[in-house]
Structure formats: C-alpha cells, structure tokens
Amino acid sequence: MESLPKNLARDLKDIVGSNWVLSDRDRLLAYESDGLTAYRSKPLAVVLPETTDQVSRVFKLLSRNNIKVVPRGAGTGLSGGALADPTAVIIGTSKMNTIIKLDPDNRRAVVQPGVINAHLSEAAAPLGLYYAPDPASQSACTIGGNVAENSGGPHCLKYGVTSRYVTGLTIVTYEGEILRLGGLGRERGSYDLVGVFVGSEGCFGMATEVEVKLLPKPESVRTLLAIFDRIEDAGKAVTSIMARGLLPAALEIIDGATIRAVEASVFAGGYPVDANAALVVEFDGIEKGLGADVQKAISDCKKAGATEVRSAATSEERQKLWQGRKKAFGAMGRIATDLLVQDATVPRSRLPEVLMKISEIGERYDLNIANVFHAGDGNLHPNILFDRSDSEELQKVELASTEIMKVCVAAGGTITGEHGVGHDKKSYMPLVCGVDEMKTMKKVKTVFDPYHGMNPGKVLPTDI
Amino acid sequence: MESLPKNLARDLKDIVGSNWVLSDRDRLLAYESDGLTAYRSKPLAVVLPETTDQVSRVFKLLSRNNIKVVPRGAGTGLSGGALADPTAVIIGTSKMNTIIKLDPDNRRAVVQPGVINAHLSEAAAPLGLYYAPDPASQSACTIGGNVAENSGGPHCLKYGVTSRYVTGLTIVTYEGEILRLGGLGRERGSYDLVGVFVGSEGCFGMATEVEVKLLPKPESVRTLLAIFDRIEDAGKAVTSIMARGLLPAALEIIDGATIRAVEASVFAGGYPVDANAALVVEFDGIEKGLGADVQKAISDCKKAGATEVRSAATSEERQKLWQGRKKAFGAMGRIATDLLVQDATVPRSRLPEVLMKISEIGERYDLNIANVFHAGDGNLHPNILFDRSDSEELQKVELASTEIMKVCVAAGGTITGEHGVGHDKKSYMPLVCGVDEMKTMKKVKTVFDPYHGMNPGKVLPTDI
16 A cells, blocks of 8 residues: 655645645545446545645646646546556545636636536526536536536537537646636637647646637527427437427436336335336527427327427426436435446437447347437436446346447447546547547657646556 | 659659649649638649548658648638648649538538538528538638638627537548548447537548538528718627517627628628628527517617617628628728738627727727627627838738737736637737647647648647
8 A cells, every 4th residue: 555655745735724634544535436436546645735736736746746637526426537546646636626717797606626516507697597517416516527527418409518608717737836727808819728628537637727609598498398208209209309490408218127217216106106107398589489390399209109208387397308318327326225226328319229229238238228318419328237246246237238239339329428538438439439549649748748747547548 | 942742743743643733833823722712832842632532541651751731721721720831732622522421311511621511591492401510711711621610600608609519520641541430329438539529620631521510590580781970889789689588590790880881892781881880790590589589679779878780681781781791891892902810809898898999009009900700609700901112111010910819818808709819819819828838738739749740830839
C-alpha cells in the first residue's frame, strides 16, 4: 500500500487547508469506485480544492512529483472514469460548487465544476430559464462531470447533449497552466478547443469554470404513457412518431422487466405489471401547439398496438408517468445486489433487431437483462442484474456485456451514448475506431497533457 | 512566376484526368480570390478530384513534393480562407458534388464536400426534411466550405451552426491518409475529433465525405417586418422578444443605409426608404402555436417604437419581407465598387452601444458603413463600401475595420461569427486568444498536419 509522503501532504494542505487533503484509508473508501461499482481501487489521496488557483497550484505540485491526477465530480459516472489507482491522487470538486454568475440577458451561467446539474436549473428558475441536459442522475451529478462525459439525458432527443451548451471553459492542465477557452461573445471562431475538451473524460485537464447556455423554460409540457404487449410495437410507435416529422422532447422505452422491478418497489408508478413495454412520449413548447402533436402521437401509439395510452393532466400525474423511467435504476438496485448499466447507441432504424438480439443474449447466458432506453436517439441502456459474489455469474455478465457491445457495433452503433468510455470500455474502442483514429485521439490528448498525467488508463487502449 | 513542373502535372493528370488539372494563367483567374476580393493571388495550379481516393493520391503526390495545399469549395468565403499563394495548389471540390445518401429513417445525409448547401435541402424536401444551416450564400456555397468555416446563417439563432449538424466525416490529411471520424450511430464518444475538425478552416485536412443531420421541415412559418426610426429601437425590440422567452427562428436587423441600397436596386422589397432600421422576425413550428408568438412579437416591436409592422400572409410576401436582408450584399455591390463585409460577435446585451460606436467610426473616417446583423445572436456584419482604386480610402477602410474589431472585442465579443479567421483576421487573433491558447491551437493543428502543408498562413499569426 502506497502512502502519501509527509512533506507532500503538508504542501498540499498549505494550498487547500488541512481538512481538505484526505489520506486515511477510511476516508478514501468513498472514493474507491464511481457508479460502476464492479471496479474498485483506493487512490493515494483525495484533494478538495476550492478555486482555479488552488487547482493550478495542486497540479503543479503533483506533476513535479510525477503523481498522476484523476478529476472527480459526484462519482455518479458509469464507466469507471473516476477510478484512481493507488499511486494517483483524486481531485474532487465537492467544494467547487458556486454558481459564479447568472446572466439572463445573454442566457448564460458561469459555474464551478462541482455545481450539481439540477441546482443550476433551480437557481435559474426564477429567471424563467433552465439548463437543458438532464442525465438521470441530475439530482446528484455535477456540471464538471457532465462536461467530462458530454452527458445526455432523456430530453437530449430534442435539446442535444452537453457540448451544445458549453460555450466557455477555464481549464487547468496537468502542469498547472490555466487556460481560458471560448466564453460569451467568443464562442465561435477557430479552432474549437472548447468543443474538443467537452467529452475528454478528464484526460486533457480539469475544467474549473464552465460557461453554459441556458434556455427559456417551455411554456407547457405534455406527457403520454403508452403501454404495449410487445416491445417491437413500442419501437414501431417511435418510428411512426419520428417519421411524421414530430419532434418530441423525449421518447423513452421501458421494457417489461424494468416495469416489474419498478412496480415491485416503493417507486411504483401504477404501470400494468403484465405489460412488456411502456413508451413515455413528451412534448414541450407553446401550449396551443401541443394538443395536435399529442393527438398524433396517441394515434401512432394506438396504430402500433398500444393497449392503453395515458395522458397526464397535472404535474403530479406527469411525474407518475415518468416514474418507470426515472426510478428504473433505483428499483433494479433493490432486486439485485449488483447492476451493470450498459450504454450503447445504434442507428434508430436498427433498434428492433438489436433489442431482439439482446434478449437472445440474456436467454443464452440465463441472465436477467432489463432495458430502458432513449429510443428517439437510439441510445440503449441494457441493465444486467447479477450478484458479484457469484463468480460464475460475474463471468457470464462480462461475456454477455461484450456480446451486447458487439451486436450494437455490428448494427452500425457505438460503445457509449452518454456514459463515456472510461476504464470499462477502453478495450472496446478498437471495435469502433480505426488505429489511425485512435492514434490521432492520443496525439490530441498529448497536446493538452504531454506528460500523460491526467486520468491515466482511461479511454484509449494502452497499446495505442 | 512559378509554374507547375511538367512531370508533376502529368502525374496529377494521371490521377484526376487531363481536363482537371488547371495551370493556365487564364483558367487560374477564377481562383485568385474568394468572396473577400481585397486579397488576390494566383495559385500554382488547381486540381479538381472526384473521389476520396483521388484526393488521397493527389495529397500524397503533393506532400512528397513539398507543395502546400489549399482546399476550396465555391469560393464564397469572406475571410480569404481559400487564398493560395503562387507556390500552393488549390484542391477544388466542384466535381465532388454527389449526394451519396439520404437516410430519412435516421434523418441523415451523406454528401461529398462540393454539394451546394441549398441543393441538399432541395433533395431532402420530398422526404419532408431539410438541412438547417443557411448562410446567406446558400445557393452557391458548399457543405465542405460550411464545414471548414463552421458556417451559420439567419436561422442559426434557433437552429445552431454547422457543428450541431455534422455527425461524421471522412477526411484526407496532407500526407494522404484517409481517416473516418464519427458517423451514424457513432456520433458520440470520446474524443470529439469530428467536433474539432469542423471550423478548422481547411488547416487540418480536407473533408471528402460529410454526414449531416437533417431536420423535419417546420409545419408553418410566420414572418414579420418591423420598421423603426431609430436603430436602437430595433435593438430594444430584440431584447424584449428574447427577454420574454420567445425563441424566434430568426431575428435580423437591417440598417437605414442598407435599406436604401436595396430599395435603389432591382431587389427592392418595398421597405420605406426613410426608415433607419428594419427588423425581420420569423417564427416557425406548429401552425397553432405561432399566432400567439407573432402577436407577442408585434406588441414588443410596437412598444419599442416601431412605426409600422408588416406581416406576411403568403410565401411570396414572406420572400419580399426577407428581401432587404437576403439581397443586402448584392444591392451594396451595385452602389459601391468594393465592399468589405465585416463579421464579429458581441454579447447580445452589448449590441446597442456597439452599433453606436460603429456609427461614430464611420463618421470619423467619412466612410459609408451599412449594417446587417443576426441580432438574436449578437453577430454583426458591418459592410464598408469603398473604392479600392482610391488608395487613401482603402487605407481608411483598413483602419476603420481594425477599430470596429477592437470595439467588438472590448465589448466582450470576438473577431468572427461565421466567416472564419482565414487570411484576413489572423492578425486580430491575439485580441481574443491568449498566447497559450493559440499555441494549444497550433499543436492541435500539428496533430492532423505535422508538416504544416494544409492551407498555410491562415487562422494563426505566423509568430505563434
């Protein structure tokens, strides 16, 4: 077991204060994994700075001592992206949680990276504004983490992912250099360094200030829940809705296994437990226009074979219709000790066949796989329920998971929609990227991080 | 005068066909400038390949001979980005104009770079789809050029610029290497090489296939034209419309000088010639919802002091309301021998003060400056009308132009909104970017183009 050299601990404490350098094994426990609990490793230490300047000084100190650095937000990530080996130091953003500026005139906010996603929308609400990207973990995950993973969410079908909203960044490189990129009034122009930093998974540097676009809150929202006997029918409804040119804010499918898990939990939303799929359709915009869209979507669902279509009249009812989707992970956590949340995308038109193949894989390995997915985007989240103390089952999970990835890639998809590559999926990268493309990626990383001190062992296979 | 070595000419002709290597001085005339005619230079030769493979072979040949390369679309660019010095070869995309694929199920198109922007929307129209970015030059400019410049247009207020739509690229590097980046089902995932290539102004490599998102055509469009005595009042109307949370598809201001130029031309749209500003407001979406938005916008215009608000009932009338904006450059070309179309952005909230300062600069230098701008985005296009044969006037234009840039930057803006940095503005880059940021940019370019053979002398100051 490595331990933090005393003089280094002292120097770090001089920068951030003595309470904010954690190196006791007990206190490190909370940092040994992120939301993907299958991988665990305790870091050398955790440092919790408060300002850009502190991050810069901490990075200078660590890079001079050849100690690698892993930035970490709330640790809700699902690809092991915030995993740190025992020689690396985690830089946590929990104290960098200030909303620095709300600028309604230009519809912008500037935040520290540790600001929780949902808190930003809450703070902007009195101004009639909100922050659009809404990962399922939005009540816990941070804007900094969202920047690292280029996070999406159910509403990114209409509103797009994080990269559409980030207009400026202050970043600190491993060597402690502070760079300001883009920013209000300067968001366009060559070359797009902000764009390439978003989604770089903590491997280029650490964002210490993030400027984002805010949107005006939609005047009105309408939510439908359609119930199906067959998941293919839910898929057909999605195809019809999109084919007629409607642009729902969200199109989410929840399969039968997920419905039953949610209904058996405290989160029950009143979905019929014998159903094999539920489709949440949401429209937002100007009140007057929504009725017609809703009617068209209801008609598409019925034509596709929906046995029932519910529509929410109040915000409470809306929440109930969303329950099966929003509480899916929580509910599954109650019926299985472990959960592997997969994340892949396929072209929307290939969804039905991919779902059938995933179901076959589950049967073949005798594994319980529950699917929830952003159907409109072709972004799948197959959830494999298992018990990690059963080593035989664990092995089956790994094999099934790899097969699922291969099926998605063979259908023209990719290995991550919104969770990132992280530690978990770097071995899959050659499935979707040519060697030349990965080498180019590595070179771009090297521009920002020539000593390869940022978030080592993530994203790219080690032999690239 | 340099000339193309005979054996090289022969080898190039072997690749692309003997008609498609131009080196006669007469035939090169059309390639001596782009839309920014103030700069002129004849290239060594022009090569017009037809396929990715041909581009790769041409690039290999040229890079081995140490000859630099300048990709060029339709030459409508306004920053001298396609300017080639007498030692460089232009690679034109005029023969790479095939729409390779229209995929309505996934709302995508794959095109060669020489496809004209408007042609893509025309081809997609029977499928109920269109390509959103709409530069003023869309009837001539190419998708490849749009990728290079990350082009916008009047409707990017609501719909965003090119980078939001490009989901995959095939690029050829200076060394002739073919790289496939992103693509349907693979548009997300680390790191975002597609994102950083878009807007790289031909300095990283040449895109030879471009995959873009298409959008469903809006059900309905409503256009308003509000007339003002004072340009500040038009600015106020913009502020009110945005402040109440409306999201128009376009918000364009045309100043008095521009109105008079257009009305004096064959393009006359019937604007009152004594007006000092006109504001085009357009909403699109579901028919039912539009009426309310239009009413709110009319009320905002009137409160801000509009002397008249016209509304279009037919598509013909719509076109007439747009005339003052869409034909502005053409009309100015008729009243002045030369035109410098500037391009800068400022935070929307700083527009009024910046407009006043530009007007002061025009008066001080006794220059005719006509303004059209994407007001919703804070993207200004001051047009300086002049006669380049008058060397004293030419000098005043350069001084005034620099002052305008400085005013925009001082207001928190930047030196280009959508025309790119190109040759024209590289000297302004230090106004908005730190040396460290520019060095990082150069390093990212070097990843793609280690020999610095692509579009030399553009974007970054030579001393970086």
